[in-house]
Amino acid sequence: MGYTLCLFALVFLQALVVRTLWVIPIFGIREGAELSEKRGLQAGRALRLFVFLGSGGHTGEMLRLLDNYRTALLRPGTQLYVGFSDEASLRKFQTTVGANLSGVEVQFLRFSKAREVGASWLASTRSVAFSFVQSLWCLTWLKWQFVGQQHLVLLNGPGTCCIIASWLKMLEIVTLTRSKIVYVESLARTDTLSLSGKLLYPLVDEFVVQWDELYERYDRARCYGILV
């Protein structure tokens, strides 16, 4: 009995390792998305898109990105999920891209900030733990919305994106689905990656930089010039 259980656990563990290696792009086992004509635009199918707005510059770049690629990303029928953690970013969304949408349903997901400036050690620990659990719950719900739907996750540099991408990858491993995360590094990073960029480089499905110097330095990176 014990022996069978052991064997079972071993097989399961092996399967998990294989699955992890398969899913994490840096190991290069699974083919990346090919830039091919074969799929083409599936006009009939609606897209479910998640973006995260961080703060200040990151929010500005994400909003520009949405605006520049609105014909593909914000077609009528699209379901847009907007993650945010500060009110200023939410207002900025509503006065720019959000004010100019037709046929796109928008749903806001509030991610609590990990830490308020000046909070005590105890309060910080509690709020970090709370924000972590709350984020994971939010993302698991989001993942559920994506099941069986054409979807995409678009992230840039804010710190919360590390939690978002890691958890979505985690769910990809255990649920046998695809995470479909595209990360676009900030235009402000000219020759080194941001901390978020460094952490997410091995993890996300497509990693895009906006300057040639970064493109030359990182094998997995794609570069299409300035996108924002």
Add this chain to the structure above:
Amino acid sequence: MGSTVVVTCGATVPFPELIAALLDKQVLDTLLRMHYTRLIVQYGRGYTSKFAQLLGCVRAHVEEPADNGASNLAAGVEVQVRGHYQSLEVCGFEFTGAIHELLRDNADLVISHAGTGSIVDALRLGKRLLVVANTSLMDNHQLQIARKFESRGHLQSAAAQPKALIAALRRVEAAPQVPLPNGYNSSFERLLMDVAQS
């Protein structure tokens, strides 16, 4: 109608060094020689009295702002300090949410901090651009950004000193500016769609 320079320090962080360098007698004289007739400055929150004081230092005639709408700029921006340096009209205010409209409707030349948002905004509007990196900020890479865009001919950059500003203004006048292409790239769009459909 003469030409207008719009100066912006960025919305979130003050940049008093830029304002101090700008309101230098020689810099203002250079602007006059380049036939600019109006200087509009977003100087940042909490710097109204400092701005008025600097204007006084160059013996500009500072007016009390009028209570009626007469002192407002076209884009609905309320001027808080107005003065005249010879034939150059100087309008200053703390902050506006309508900076994009102000640049679009009024600016012939933009002088800005070297934040990517401000740079891309001005260049996409097709404005001549001079940037000054705010080097007092930690970890925001303004100097690298300014150099990168300058090396591609999109803008001129200068340090926050009168002499450097004057030299950069002359370069703006002398050299043509390379336009920034828009952010749309069909290959990137295809990548997004390929990932979504994978």
